[in-house]
Amino acid sequence: MTGNFVIYNTLTRKKEVFKPLVEGKVGLYVCGPTVYSDSHLGHARPFITFDVLYRYLNYLEYKVRYVRNITDVGHLEDEVEGSGEDRISKKARLEKLEPMEVVQKYMNSFHFNMMQLNVKPPSIEPRASGHIIEQQELIESLLTKGFAYESNGSVYFDVEKYNQDFDYGKLSGRNLDDIRTNTRKLDGQEEKKNSFDFALWKKATPEHIMRWSSKWSDGFPGWHLECSAMSTKYLGEKFDIHGGGMDLTFPHHECEIAQSTANLGEEPVQYWMHNNMIKINGQKMARSLGNFVTLQELFSGNHEILEQAYSPMTIRFFVLQAHYRSELDFSNEALQASEKGLNRLMTALSTLNEIQASKVSTVDFDSVKEKCFAALNDDLNTPIAIAHLFDGVKIINSIKAGKESISVRDLNDIKSFYNKVVFEILGLQEENSDAKENSEILSGVVELLIELRKQAKSNKDWGMADKIRDDLNKIGIEIKDTKDGVDWMLK
Protein backbone atom coordinates (compact mmCIF):
# COMPACT_ATOMS: atom_id res chain seq x y z
CA MET A 1 0.00 0.00 0.00
CA THR A 2 2.67 2.49 0.87
CA GLY A 3 5.67 1.47 -1.18
CA ASN A 4 9.10 0.54 0.01
CA PHE A 5 10.27 1.38 3.46
CA VAL A 6 13.88 2.50 3.33
CA ILE A 7 16.23 2.46 6.31
CA TYR A 8 19.68 3.96 6.68
CA ASN A 9 21.91 1.11 7.74
CA THR A 10 24.93 2.17 9.77
CA LEU A 11 26.62 -1.05 8.76
CA THR A 12 26.65 -0.20 5.06
CA ARG A 13 26.35 3.57 5.45
CA LYS A 14 23.60 3.52 2.89
CA LYS A 15 19.88 3.66 2.72
CA GLU A 16 18.49 0.21 2.02
CA VAL A 17 15.04 -1.09 1.29
CA PHE A 18 13.83 -2.85 4.38
CA LYS A 19 13.25 -6.52 3.85
CA PRO A 20 12.64 -8.65 6.91
CA LEU A 21 14.29 -12.03 7.32
CA VAL A 22 10.90 -13.63 7.68
CA GLU A 23 8.10 -12.32 5.52
CA GLY A 24 5.71 -10.19 7.52
CA LYS A 25 7.65 -10.34 10.76
CA VAL A 26 10.22 -8.07 12.31
CA GLY A 27 12.62 -8.60 15.18
CA LEU A 28 13.62 -5.28 16.71
CA TYR A 29 16.12 -4.77 19.50
CA VAL A 30 16.87 -1.40 21.09
CA CYS A 31 19.38 -0.63 23.81
CA GLY A 32 17.40 0.44 26.84
CA PRO A 33 18.31 2.52 29.84
CA THR A 34 20.75 1.91 32.64
CA VAL A 35 18.51 2.50 35.60
CA TYR A 36 20.59 4.37 38.11
CA SER A 37 19.11 7.86 37.86
CA ASP A 38 16.26 9.80 36.34
CA SER A 39 15.99 9.90 32.57
CA HIS A 40 16.92 13.12 30.85
CA LEU A 41 15.97 14.64 27.53
CA GLY A 42 18.83 12.90 25.76
CA HIS A 43 17.50 9.52 26.81
CA ALA A 44 14.07 10.37 25.49
CA ARG A 45 15.24 10.66 21.93
CA PRO A 46 16.03 7.03 21.09
CA PHE A 47 12.95 5.79 22.85
CA ILE A 48 10.72 8.20 20.95
CA THR A 49 12.54 7.52 17.69
CA PHE A 50 12.27 3.77 17.95
CA ASP A 51 8.76 4.01 19.28
CA VAL A 52 7.83 5.66 16.00
CA LEU A 53 9.72 2.96 14.12
CA TYR A 54 7.81 0.31 16.08
CA ARG A 55 4.53 2.06 15.42
CA TYR A 56 5.29 2.50 11.75
CA LEU A 57 6.25 -1.13 11.29
CA ASN A 58 2.99 -2.06 12.95
CA TYR A 59 1.19 0.31 10.65
CA LEU A 60 2.85 -1.45 7.71
CA GLU A 61 1.25 -4.58 9.11
CA TYR A 62 4.38 -6.31 10.23
CA LYS A 63 4.15 -8.45 13.28
CA VAL A 64 6.89 -6.94 15.39
CA ARG A 65 8.63 -8.32 18.42
CA TYR A 66 10.23 -5.33 20.06
CA VAL A 67 12.83 -6.10 22.70
CA ARG A 68 14.26 -3.30 24.80
CA ASN A 69 16.48 -4.21 27.69
CA ILE A 70 16.88 -2.76 31.13
CA THR A 71 20.49 -2.60 32.24
CA ASP A 72 20.41 -3.21 35.95
CA VAL A 73 23.65 -4.96 36.72
CA GLY A 74 25.84 -1.88 36.64
CA HIS A 75 29.12 -1.49 34.88
CA LEU A 76 32.54 -0.23 35.64
CA GLU A 77 33.01 3.34 36.64
CA ASP A 78 35.35 5.71 34.96
CA GLU A 79 38.86 4.95 36.12
CA VAL A 80 39.34 8.55 37.15
CA GLU A 81 36.66 8.08 39.73
CA GLY A 82 38.85 5.39 41.21
CA SER A 83 37.97 2.03 42.65
CA GLY A 84 36.33 0.50 39.60
CA GLU A 85 33.20 0.52 41.64
CA ASP A 86 29.93 -0.41 40.06
CA ARG A 87 27.97 2.71 39.30
CA ILE A 88 24.77 1.33 40.67
CA SER A 89 26.34 0.20 43.91
CA LYS A 90 28.00 3.57 44.27
CA LYS A 91 24.70 5.36 44.06
CA ALA A 92 23.23 2.86 46.45
CA ARG A 93 25.76 3.71 49.07
CA LEU A 94 25.15 7.41 48.67
CA GLU A 95 21.45 6.99 49.09
CA LYS A 96 21.71 4.13 51.53
CA LEU A 97 19.59 1.92 49.41
CA GLU A 98 19.89 -1.63 48.26
CA PRO A 99 21.18 -1.77 44.69
CA MET A 100 18.01 -3.45 43.55
CA GLU A 101 16.04 -0.75 45.33
CA VAL A 102 17.81 1.85 43.23
CA VAL A 103 17.12 -0.19 40.15
CA GLN A 104 13.46 -0.51 41.01
CA LYS A 105 13.08 3.16 41.80
CA TYR A 106 14.57 4.42 38.58
CA MET A 107 13.00 1.72 36.49
CA ASN A 108 9.64 2.87 37.80
CA SER A 109 10.37 6.48 37.01
CA PHE A 110 11.62 5.51 33.57
CA HIS A 111 8.40 3.66 32.87
CA PHE A 112 6.39 6.58 34.12
CA ASN A 113 8.27 9.00 31.87
CA MET A 114 7.79 6.71 28.90
CA MET A 115 4.09 6.56 29.59
CA GLN A 116 3.95 10.35 29.76
CA LEU A 117 5.69 10.55 26.41
CA ASN A 118 3.23 8.01 25.04
CA VAL A 119 6.06 5.61 24.23
CA LYS A 120 4.61 2.15 23.86
CA PRO A 121 6.05 -0.55 26.06
CA PRO A 122 8.14 -3.06 24.13
CA SER A 123 7.01 -6.63 23.63
CA ILE A 124 9.71 -7.87 25.97
CA GLU A 125 11.72 -5.80 28.39
CA PRO A 126 14.38 -8.17 29.66
CA ARG A 127 16.61 -7.26 32.55
CA ALA A 128 20.29 -8.04 32.53
CA SER A 129 20.12 -9.29 36.11
CA GLY A 130 17.56 -11.85 35.06
CA HIS A 131 19.81 -13.25 32.36
CA ILE A 132 23.05 -13.95 34.18
CA ILE A 133 22.83 -17.62 33.25
CA GLU A 134 22.40 -16.86 29.57
CA GLN A 135 25.34 -14.49 29.71
CA GLN A 136 27.50 -17.07 31.43
CA GLU A 137 26.54 -19.60 28.81
CA LEU A 138 27.60 -17.20 26.13
CA ILE A 139 30.95 -16.68 27.83
CA GLU A 140 31.35 -20.44 28.08
CA SER A 141 30.68 -20.79 24.41
CA LEU A 142 33.17 -18.09 23.49
CA LEU A 143 35.80 -19.72 25.68
CA THR A 144 35.19 -23.05 24.03
CA LYS A 145 35.47 -21.53 20.59
CA GLY A 146 38.72 -19.85 21.52
CA PHE A 147 37.53 -16.26 21.27
CA ALA A 148 37.86 -15.58 24.96
CA TYR A 149 40.39 -16.20 27.70
CA GLU A 150 40.32 -16.25 31.44
CA SER A 151 42.64 -14.09 33.43
CA ASN A 152 42.69 -13.76 37.18
CA GLY A 153 39.03 -14.58 37.62
CA SER A 154 37.89 -12.35 34.78
CA VAL A 155 37.15 -13.36 31.22
CA TYR A 156 38.07 -11.21 28.25
CA PHE A 157 37.18 -11.25 24.61
CA ASP A 158 40.16 -11.84 22.35
CA VAL A 159 39.75 -9.14 19.75
CA GLU A 160 42.94 -10.03 17.91
CA LYS A 161 41.84 -13.61 17.46
CA TYR A 162 38.41 -12.49 16.35
CA ASN A 163 39.86 -10.11 13.83
CA GLN A 164 41.75 -12.96 12.15
CA ASP A 165 38.47 -14.59 11.17
CA PHE A 166 36.17 -11.60 11.07
CA ASP A 167 36.25 -7.84 10.73
CA TYR A 168 36.43 -6.01 14.05
CA GLY A 169 35.45 -2.38 13.56
CA LYS A 170 33.24 -2.70 10.51
CA LEU A 171 30.27 -1.00 12.10
CA SER A 172 32.11 2.06 13.31
CA GLY A 173 34.55 2.25 10.42
CA ARG A 174 37.68 1.44 12.37
CA ASN A 175 40.35 -1.09 11.87
CA LEU A 176 42.36 -2.86 14.46
CA ASP A 177 45.64 -1.22 13.53
CA ASP A 178 44.21 2.23 14.15
CA ILE A 179 42.71 1.11 17.41
CA ARG A 180 46.00 -0.45 18.38
CA THR A 181 47.95 2.74 17.93
CA ASN A 182 45.32 5.05 19.29
CA THR A 183 43.88 3.39 22.32
CA ARG A 184 44.64 5.34 25.40
CA LYS A 185 46.57 3.82 28.21
CA LEU A 186 44.32 2.91 31.07
CA ASP A 187 45.10 1.46 34.43
CA GLY A 188 44.27 -2.03 35.55
CA GLN A 189 44.66 -3.59 32.16
CA GLU A 190 47.56 -5.92 32.84
CA GLU A 191 45.16 -8.83 32.88
CA LYS A 192 44.36 -8.36 29.25
CA LYS A 193 46.39 -9.60 26.32
CA ASN A 194 45.66 -6.40 24.48
CA SER A 195 44.31 -3.13 25.69
CA PHE A 196 41.43 -3.29 23.25
CA ASP A 197 40.18 -6.61 24.59
CA PHE A 198 36.99 -6.13 26.53
CA ALA A 199 35.54 -7.86 29.56
CA LEU A 200 32.95 -10.59 29.29
CA TRP A 201 33.07 -11.39 32.98
CA LYS A 202 34.60 -9.20 35.60
CA LYS A 203 35.78 -10.41 38.97
CA ALA A 204 34.21 -8.25 41.66
CA THR A 205 36.28 -6.33 44.12
CA PRO A 206 35.33 -6.91 47.78
CA GLU A 207 33.31 -3.69 48.02
CA HIS A 208 31.37 -4.44 44.89
CA ILE A 209 27.89 -5.35 46.04
CA MET A 210 26.29 -6.54 42.86
CA ARG A 211 27.81 -9.90 42.16
CA TRP A 212 26.94 -13.33 40.99
CA SER A 213 28.81 -16.55 41.39
CA SER A 214 30.42 -18.23 38.43
CA LYS A 215 33.09 -20.80 37.78
CA TRP A 216 35.56 -17.98 37.12
CA SER A 217 34.87 -15.78 40.10
CA ASP A 218 32.24 -13.94 42.05
CA GLY A 219 31.63 -11.10 39.69
CA PHE A 220 29.41 -9.54 37.10
CA PRO A 221 28.98 -9.60 33.34
CA GLY A 222 30.76 -7.20 31.01
CA TRP A 223 28.64 -4.38 29.73
CA HIS A 224 28.35 -5.46 26.11
CA LEU A 225 27.31 -8.96 26.93
CA GLU A 226 23.70 -8.62 27.96
CA CYS A 227 22.53 -7.32 24.61
CA SER A 228 24.12 -10.22 22.76
CA ALA A 229 22.71 -12.78 25.14
CA MET A 230 19.22 -11.35 25.32
CA SER A 231 18.78 -10.47 21.67
CA THR A 232 19.77 -14.00 20.71
CA LYS A 233 17.45 -15.46 23.28
CA TYR A 234 14.38 -13.53 22.26
CA LEU A 235 14.92 -12.68 18.62
CA GLY A 236 17.05 -15.56 17.43
CA GLU A 237 20.54 -15.84 16.05
CA LYS A 238 19.69 -13.48 13.24
CA PHE A 239 17.24 -10.64 13.55
CA ASP A 240 16.22 -7.59 11.59
CA ILE A 241 16.86 -4.28 13.30
CA HIS A 242 19.06 -3.16 16.13
CA GLY A 243 18.76 0.42 17.32
CA GLY A 244 20.40 2.72 19.78
CA GLY A 245 22.15 6.04 20.26
CA MET A 246 25.03 6.96 18.00
CA ASP A 247 27.34 7.15 20.96
CA LEU A 248 26.88 3.42 21.42
CA THR A 249 28.22 2.55 17.99
CA PHE A 250 31.69 2.14 19.36
CA PRO A 251 32.58 0.29 21.40
CA HIS A 252 29.27 -1.09 22.59
CA HIS A 253 27.67 -2.22 19.36
CA GLU A 254 30.97 -3.13 17.80
CA CYS A 255 31.66 -5.47 20.70
CA GLU A 256 28.17 -6.81 20.53
CA ILE A 257 28.68 -7.74 16.90
CA ALA A 258 32.00 -9.35 17.75
CA GLN A 259 30.57 -11.45 20.57
CA SER A 260 27.56 -12.60 18.65
CA THR A 261 29.43 -13.22 15.44
CA ALA A 262 32.17 -15.15 17.19
CA ASN A 263 29.56 -17.24 18.90
CA LEU A 264 27.19 -17.81 16.02
CA GLY A 265 29.58 -17.78 13.10
CA GLU A 266 27.70 -15.03 11.31
CA GLU A 267 26.47 -11.56 11.95
CA PRO A 268 23.25 -11.34 13.87
CA VAL A 269 21.83 -8.01 12.73
CA GLN A 270 20.56 -6.99 9.29
CA TYR A 271 20.00 -3.28 9.88
CA TRP A 272 21.72 -1.11 12.45
CA MET A 273 19.98 2.19 13.18
CA HIS A 274 21.47 4.97 15.28
CA ASN A 275 19.82 8.15 16.45
CA ASN A 276 21.85 11.31 16.86
CA MET A 277 22.33 13.28 20.06
CA ILE A 278 20.49 16.20 21.55
CA LYS A 279 22.76 19.17 22.00
CA ILE A 280 22.65 21.96 24.48
CA ASN A 281 24.88 24.98 24.02
CA GLY A 282 26.65 23.22 21.21
CA GLN A 283 27.49 20.14 23.21
CA LYS A 284 25.98 16.72 23.62
CA MET A 285 23.55 16.48 26.49
CA ALA A 286 24.90 13.78 28.73
CA ARG A 287 24.84 12.84 32.33
CA SER A 288 28.59 12.74 32.44
CA LEU A 289 28.82 16.31 31.18
CA GLY A 290 26.35 17.52 33.76
CA ASN A 291 24.47 19.57 31.18
CA PHE A 292 21.29 17.56 31.21
CA VAL A 293 17.70 18.37 32.03
CA THR A 294 15.62 15.48 33.31
CA LEU A 295 12.24 14.74 31.85
CA GLN A 296 10.60 15.46 35.16
CA GLU A 297 12.24 18.87 35.25
CA LEU A 298 11.13 19.53 31.70
CA PHE A 299 7.54 18.58 32.47
CA SER A 300 7.47 20.71 35.61
CA GLY A 301 9.61 23.60 34.41
CA ASN A 302 11.67 23.14 37.53
CA HIS A 303 15.19 23.85 36.30
CA GLU A 304 17.08 27.08 36.10
CA ILE A 305 17.59 26.99 32.36
CA LEU A 306 13.90 26.44 31.66
CA GLU A 307 11.72 29.48 31.07
CA GLN A 308 8.58 27.40 31.48
CA ALA A 309 7.29 23.85 31.73
CA TYR A 310 7.00 21.82 28.55
CA SER A 311 4.42 19.11 28.23
CA PRO A 312 5.38 15.56 27.27
CA MET A 313 3.74 15.95 23.88
CA THR A 314 5.67 19.15 23.24
CA ILE A 315 8.86 17.20 23.91
CA ARG A 316 7.74 14.37 21.69
CA PHE A 317 6.83 16.76 18.88
CA PHE A 318 10.10 18.63 19.33
CA VAL A 319 12.04 15.40 18.88
CA LEU A 320 10.01 14.38 15.84
CA GLN A 321 10.49 17.73 14.15
CA ALA A 322 14.10 16.79 13.53
CA HIS A 323 15.27 13.78 11.59
CA TYR A 324 16.51 11.11 13.99
CA ARG A 325 19.98 11.05 12.44
CA SER A 326 20.48 14.80 12.81
CA GLU A 327 21.68 16.57 15.85
CA LEU A 328 18.95 18.48 17.62
CA ASP A 329 19.61 21.72 19.44
CA PHE A 330 17.86 22.26 22.70
CA SER A 331 16.67 25.76 23.61
CA ASN A 332 13.65 27.40 25.16
CA GLU A 333 12.96 29.15 21.90
CA ALA A 334 12.94 25.89 19.94
CA LEU A 335 10.74 24.17 22.51
CA GLN A 336 8.28 27.04 22.53
CA ALA A 337 8.12 26.87 18.75
CA SER A 338 7.28 23.19 18.99
CA GLU A 339 4.63 23.84 21.59
CA LYS A 340 2.87 26.33 19.37
CA GLY A 341 3.27 24.26 16.25
CA LEU A 342 1.81 21.24 17.97
CA ASN A 343 -1.06 23.37 19.16
CA ARG A 344 -1.75 24.50 15.62
CA LEU A 345 -1.79 20.92 14.41
CA MET A 346 -4.08 19.75 17.19
CA THR A 347 -6.42 22.68 16.70
CA ALA A 348 -6.78 21.72 13.07
CA LEU A 349 -7.68 18.18 14.12
CA SER A 350 -10.55 19.40 16.22
CA THR A 351 -11.54 21.76 13.42
CA LEU A 352 -11.88 18.63 11.32
CA ASN A 353 -14.79 17.56 13.51
CA GLU A 354 -16.59 20.87 13.05
CA ILE A 355 -16.38 20.96 9.28
CA GLN A 356 -19.62 20.54 7.37
CA ALA A 357 -19.28 18.31 4.35
CA SER A 358 -20.56 19.38 0.95
CA LYS A 359 -21.53 17.56 -2.17
CA VAL A 360 -18.21 17.99 -3.85
CA SER A 361 -14.59 18.47 -2.93
CA THR A 362 -12.64 21.41 -4.25
CA VAL A 363 -9.47 20.32 -2.51
CA ASP A 364 -7.03 17.60 -3.34
CA PHE A 365 -5.69 15.87 -0.33
CA ASP A 366 -4.09 12.94 -2.07
CA SER A 367 -0.76 14.60 -2.61
CA VAL A 368 -0.54 15.48 1.08
CA LYS A 369 -1.13 11.85 1.96
CA GLU A 370 1.28 10.51 -0.60
CA LYS A 371 4.06 12.89 0.34
CA CYS A 372 3.57 12.21 3.99
CA PHE A 373 3.94 8.48 3.62
CA ALA A 374 6.76 8.91 1.16
CA ALA A 375 8.60 10.84 3.85
CA LEU A 376 7.99 8.18 6.47
CA ASN A 377 9.15 5.54 4.03
CA ASP A 378 12.32 7.48 3.45
CA ASP A 379 14.20 6.45 6.56
CA LEU A 380 11.47 7.66 8.86
CA ASN A 381 11.69 11.30 7.86
CA THR A 382 9.28 12.64 10.45
CA PRO A 383 10.08 16.36 9.95
CA ILE A 384 9.09 16.12 6.30
CA ALA A 385 6.00 14.11 7.16
CA ILE A 386 5.04 16.77 9.70
CA ALA A 387 5.63 19.53 7.15
CA HIS A 388 3.07 17.87 4.91
CA LEU A 389 0.68 17.55 7.80
CA PHE A 390 0.90 21.32 8.12
CA ASP A 391 0.16 21.71 4.43
CA GLY A 392 -2.96 19.75 5.20
CA VAL A 393 -3.74 22.06 8.10
CA LYS A 394 -3.83 24.96 5.69
CA ILE A 395 -6.33 23.09 3.56
CA ILE A 396 -8.46 22.17 6.56
CA ASN A 397 -8.57 25.78 7.70
CA SER A 398 -9.61 27.06 4.33
CA ILE A 399 -12.45 24.54 4.26
CA LYS A 400 -13.49 25.76 7.68
CA ALA A 401 -13.36 29.34 6.44
CA GLY A 402 -15.66 28.40 3.60
CA LYS A 403 -13.12 29.04 0.89
CA GLU A 404 -13.05 25.41 -0.11
CA SER A 405 -15.48 22.55 0.23
CA ILE A 406 -15.20 18.85 0.80
CA SER A 407 -17.36 15.78 0.27
CA VAL A 408 -18.38 13.44 3.07
CA ARG A 409 -16.21 10.72 1.68
CA ASP A 410 -13.14 12.89 1.42
CA LEU A 411 -13.75 14.35 4.84
CA ASN A 412 -13.81 10.91 6.40
CA ASP A 413 -10.76 10.02 4.43
CA ILE A 414 -8.85 13.01 5.83
CA LYS A 415 -9.99 12.25 9.33
CA SER A 416 -8.76 8.72 9.13
CA PHE A 417 -5.48 9.86 7.58
CA TYR A 418 -4.78 12.30 10.40
CA ASN A 419 -5.80 9.78 12.99
CA LYS A 420 -3.41 7.25 11.58
CA VAL A 421 -0.44 9.52 11.15
CA VAL A 422 -0.74 11.82 14.13
CA PHE A 423 -2.00 9.45 16.79
CA GLU A 424 -1.11 5.98 15.60
CA ILE A 425 2.25 6.50 13.90
CA LEU A 426 3.73 9.64 15.42
CA GLY A 427 2.16 8.72 18.73
CA LEU A 428 0.99 12.21 19.62
CA GLN A 429 -2.05 12.57 21.82
CA GLU A 430 -4.40 15.21 23.12
CA GLU A 431 -3.42 16.87 26.35
CA ASN A 432 -5.46 18.81 28.89
CA SER A 433 -8.81 17.83 27.49
CA ASP A 434 -9.19 15.16 30.15
CA ALA A 435 -9.30 17.58 33.02
CA LYS A 436 -11.94 19.62 31.30
CA GLU A 437 -14.14 16.68 30.48
CA ASN A 438 -13.65 14.77 33.68
CA SER A 439 -14.67 17.45 36.08
CA GLU A 440 -18.33 18.27 35.81
CA ILE A 441 -18.15 20.52 38.80
CA LEU A 442 -15.37 22.63 37.37
CA SER A 443 -17.07 22.69 34.04
CA GLY A 444 -20.33 23.83 35.64
CA VAL A 445 -18.61 26.59 37.56
CA VAL A 446 -16.79 27.90 34.52
CA GLU A 447 -19.93 27.81 32.43
CA LEU A 448 -21.67 29.84 35.11
CA LEU A 449 -18.92 32.45 35.10
CA ILE A 450 -19.01 32.60 31.34
CA GLU A 451 -22.74 33.21 31.55
CA LEU A 452 -22.23 36.03 34.08
CA ARG A 453 -19.58 37.53 31.89
CA LYS A 454 -21.92 37.40 28.95
CA GLN A 455 -24.49 39.35 30.92
CA ALA A 456 -21.87 41.87 31.96
CA LYS A 457 -20.90 42.25 28.34
CA SER A 458 -24.45 42.81 27.21
CA ASN A 459 -24.68 45.53 29.85
CA LYS A 460 -21.44 46.94 28.47
CA ASP A 461 -19.90 46.39 31.88
CA TRP A 462 -16.48 45.80 30.40
CA GLY A 463 -14.77 46.09 33.76
CA MET A 464 -16.64 43.09 35.13
CA ALA A 465 -16.34 41.13 31.92
CA ASP A 466 -12.60 41.64 31.83
CA LYS A 467 -12.22 40.88 35.52
CA ILE A 468 -13.89 37.51 35.07
CA ARG A 469 -11.74 36.73 32.07
CA ASP A 470 -8.49 37.94 33.59
CA ASP A 471 -8.98 36.39 37.00
CA LEU A 472 -9.88 33.04 35.50
CA ASN A 473 -6.77 33.37 33.40
CA LYS A 474 -4.70 33.91 36.51
CA ILE A 475 -5.86 30.63 38.03
CA GLY A 476 -5.15 28.80 34.79
CA ILE A 477 -8.39 28.90 32.86
CA GLU A 478 -8.30 30.59 29.51
CA ILE A 479 -11.40 32.19 28.02
CA LYS A 480 -11.61 32.64 24.29
CA ASP A 481 -14.27 34.62 22.48
CA THR A 482 -14.69 32.96 19.13
CA LYS A 483 -17.10 33.55 16.34
CA ASP A 484 -19.22 30.62 17.42
CA GLY A 485 -19.35 31.52 21.09
CA VAL A 486 -17.14 31.32 24.11
CA ASP A 487 -14.65 28.54 24.51
CA TRP A 488 -12.51 27.77 27.51
CA MET A 489 -9.62 25.54 28.34
CA LEU A 490 -7.20 24.71 31.09
CA LYS A 491 -3.82 26.17 30.37
Added chain:
RNA sequence: GGUCUCUUGGCCGAGUGGCUAGGCAGUGGUCUGCAAAACCAUGUACGGCGGUUCGAAUCCGCCAGAGACCUCCA
Protein backbone atom coordinates in the same frame (compact mmCIF):
# COMPACT_ATOMS: atom_id res chain seq x y z
C1' G B 1 46.89 12.51 17.87
C1' G B 2 43.44 8.97 14.99
C1' U B 3 38.41 8.03 12.76
C1' C B 4 34.01 10.38 11.32
C1' U B 5 30.31 14.18 10.90
C1' C B 6 28.43 18.94 10.59
C1' U B 7 28.22 24.56 9.26
C1' U B 8 21.05 26.58 5.85
C1' G B 9 17.21 33.09 6.86
C1' G B 10 16.13 36.10 14.03
C1' C B 11 15.44 30.68 16.24
C1' C B 12 14.52 25.25 15.39
C1' G B 13 14.97 22.46 11.25
C1' A B 14 14.18 19.68 5.89
C1' G B 15 16.47 19.36 1.27
C1' U B 16 21.03 17.77 -1.88
C1' G B 17 22.84 19.91 -9.26
C1' G B 18 17.74 23.78 -12.00
C1' C B 19 10.83 23.20 -9.68
C1' U B 20 14.31 27.30 -4.12
C1' A B 21 10.10 22.28 2.86
C1' G B 22 7.70 23.14 7.45
C1' G B 23 7.23 25.22 12.39
C1' C B 24 8.19 29.48 15.64
C1' A B 25 9.28 34.60 15.96
C1' G B 26 8.63 39.37 13.18
C1' U B 27 5.48 42.38 9.94
C1' G B 28 0.61 43.41 7.66
C1' G B 29 -4.49 41.97 7.72
C1' U B 30 -9.46 39.38 9.23
C1' C B 31 -12.31 38.74 13.65
C1' U B 32 -13.30 41.52 18.43
C1' G B 33 -16.03 46.49 23.03
C1' C B 34 -10.81 45.58 24.19
C1' A B 35 -7.64 41.52 24.56
C1' A B 36 -6.14 36.69 23.84
C1' A B 37 -6.70 32.80 20.67
C1' A B 38 -7.65 31.41 15.85
C1' C B 39 -7.22 32.27 10.71
C1' C B 40 -5.05 34.59 6.14
C1' A B 41 -0.80 36.93 3.78
C1' U B 42 4.40 37.82 3.88
C1' G B 43 10.72 36.24 4.05
C1' U B 44 14.88 33.90 -2.04
C1' A B 45 18.97 31.80 3.53
C1' C B 46 22.53 27.98 2.58
C1' G B 47 30.61 29.39 6.76
C1' G B 48 34.88 31.63 3.46
C1' C B 49 37.84 31.19 -1.08
C1' G B 50 38.65 28.69 -5.54
C1' G B 51 37.18 24.81 -9.20
C1' U B 52 33.73 21.49 -12.26
C1' U B 53 29.02 22.77 -14.86
C1' C B 54 24.71 26.09 -19.36
C1' G B 55 23.44 26.15 -14.05
C1' A B 56 25.69 24.56 -7.12
C1' A B 57 23.20 25.59 -0.91
C1' U B 58 23.63 20.68 -3.35
C1' C B 59 29.74 17.80 -6.72
C1' C B 60 35.47 18.55 -5.98
C1' G B 61 39.70 21.09 -3.43
C1' C B 62 41.62 24.27 0.25
C1' C B 63 40.74 27.30 4.59
C1' A B 64 37.92 28.61 9.02
C1' G B 65 34.64 27.12 12.89
C1' A B 66 31.77 23.41 15.64
C1' G B 67 30.70 18.56 17.22
C1' A B 68 30.78 13.02 17.94
C1' C B 69 33.61 8.61 18.85
C1' C B 70 38.40 6.63 20.41
C1' U B 71 36.78 6.10 28.23
C1' C B 72 30.82 5.34 31.33
C1' C B 73 27.25 7.59 28.04
C1' A B 74 20.83 7.59 24.60
